[in-house]
Amino acid sequence: MNCLRLGISKNFNYLTMECRRLHLLKSQAYINGEWVSAGNKAVFPVTNPANDQLIVEVPDMDATDAQNAVSVATNAFQTWKDTTAKERSYILRKWFDMCQKNTDLLAEIITAESGKPLAESKGEVAYGNSFLEWFADTARHIDGEVIQSPWPNKQIILTRQPIGVVSIITPWNFPFAMITRKVGALMAAGCTCVIKPSEDTPLSALAAAELAEKAGVPKGVINVVTASRKNAAAVGKVMCEHPNVGCISFTGSTHVGKILYGMAASGIKRVSLELGGNAPFIVFPSADIEHALDNAMLAKFRNNGQACVGANRFFIHEDVYDQFVEGFKKRIGQKCILGPGTKEGVTCGPLINKMQADKVSNLVNDAVSKGAKPLIGGKFATDIGSKFYESTLLVDVKPEMNIYGEEIFGPVAVCLKFKTEDEVLKVANSTRSGLAAYVFTKDLGQSFRMSRKLEFGMVAINDGILSAAEPAFGGIKESGIGREGSKHGVEEYTDIKYTLFSALDK
Structure with a gap:
């Protein structure tokens, strides 16, 4: 396999490993256990967001x-x-082992195509692998129920059966972990x-498929269709409306999720939607402020702010507002190091594409034009590249500014002041999004009240990271339907069958 034939520049520092190690970098789609081209032979480029150089061209598949x-x-x-559940468990465990052994190579591919720092890519691989390990175990615990019968001569049994073919549509921000979180669960269920x-x-999905094949996943169980933005709608329509598809699992924007939900409705298909967030990060006076600041950095600047559970709005009690803002500004200046993901010491890479970069910039520019003040950042780092946006802290943000209510999905923190618990609950809940929320307090009663009253599917108390396999x-609300991870993540891909055994006294 020739590096230049794959379209890889000789200058790519992150892919200077020997050609013999490039077995995970694939330039074809994966269908029925075969590496294939598009039927019409069309291709589209995959580029490095740090410098816009070509990595490789992949098939531009159609409907x-x-x-x-x-x-x-x-x-x-x-x-x-x-x-059997035991067989599926064994294969998932082998896939986990293969991914563990190839962590470095997977991380290099993730960094190449997403731009995130190499250390963060390795963290994503570890996170993604945790789902394969979890679902390898969970496969053997997809249990049914024996129900107490109202009739003396009858027995009621509920069993879980696989739902069938699942269409998986994944985002760019966690390109490996979103594959394993979904596919590990559905395979465990028998889909x-x-x-x-x-x-x-x-490329991360194709690399995962390569390792799945090596782990013994049978032909046709996992298939990867690659398509450009031009063909995405046509491919998505097939994946949502095909009569043989039993479920659509999508992670991405709320806007696209609504479109897919509408398509699924025509066939009354199951959906599992993990959509946009608008996470509040709430700091009360009793909080350990230094601890809250450390976790604010994790909650906001993980993957350069490109995370659905990333903190979007920082609500800080007026008694500790100045202390928090000053500490936040200092940490951002010290710890947010922009640069290519392969450069030593870099903690924040580029935004994924020009569309995303322009969105973040426009939100900040609109806020500043209406009176918001950037204490640090607030512009592109053009000396590094076209999609590197400085880590930014905004204050004096008002409701009339677009950034007040929109999900930023970038390295911009917005700090807002509040006085009372009731006030912050009202403002935090004033959104149609309801994915994650973060609360920092040492008051136990307040912790329970906030957990109960915050209208979000997940609430982290005194922590900025809540994702795990368990x-x-x-x-x-509009942040989705269904759950991923845990035993519930497997159950999303099953139907409950009720069987009645009668005439047991005959």
């Missing part, structure tokens, strides 16, 4: 290719659904899938 992938997954389901990764980051991840 016909997507239909073929669904048919393949349908055929594979006929045999995969009849494997098969077609994956459509983001056009910005398809808890149920998901939101309420």
